[in-house]
Amino acid sequence: MTERWDANGNVYLVYEGEPLDAARARELATGTDGILEVLSASGDAAEITIWNPDGSTAELSGNGTRIAARWLAGRTSAETVTIRVGPREVVARMLGGDMVEQDMGPVEVYERERVAGLEVTSVSVGNPHAVVEGDPDDVLLVGPLLETHPRFPNRTNVQVVRVDGPGRVTARVWERGVGETQASGTSAVAVAAATHGDGEVVVRFPGGDLRVRLDGGRAWLTGPAHRLE
DSSP, X not given: OEEEEEETTEEEEEEOSSOOOHHHHXXXXXXXXXXXXXXXXXXXXXXXXEEOTTSOEESOOHHHHHHHHHHHHHHHOOSEEEEEETTEEXXXXXXXXXXXXXXXXXXXXXXXXXXXXXXXXXXXXXXXXXXXXXXXXXXXXXXXXHXXXXXXXXXXXXXXXXXXXXXXXXXXXXXXXXXXXXXXXXXXXXXXXXXXXXXXXXXXXXXXEEEEEEETTEEEEEXXXXXXX
């Protein structure tokens, strides 16, 4: 089974079938932002592997897990489902229409540091992020520079963000193993946490808005997901 899904301009394949390896994942992922390989699905819970187009795997994807949640809820008619990615669990609640609210779990924000001449705030959302405040259009320069910088031996996702006002930011994202994408759920959480304290933040990406709620070092993410074919 292969289905094509979209979340804020991120296109993923939901795949059930023979186990994938890196070579097969690269082949299937052509023209997409990655593959959500369903390892198991039982009741209101599923376990997935997230494959990047370059054949690497990701620890977590906010948009990817939201797609997987909508896919599973469509199969089971459950209002709340759990998506497991490695050791991380994302609990997602269907809000009606295409909208889903996800409990993304704990977020860690580290001290700002200087990397490659840039002021960088590293953030962990179960996967690594490097947030730079500036002109989002600079992402095509900043993204490749930081993704493979020696400071990040396992590579990192990169966001260039402009704070538009309290609770409002505009960002572009360079995803590790992918390149620039139209949006990213974990990136939305990272930029919200790096630029704001507790509260709600609307993150505007080229692919559309995502809403983040931060409370006591934990994040909730709300956005759409729908099947394309």
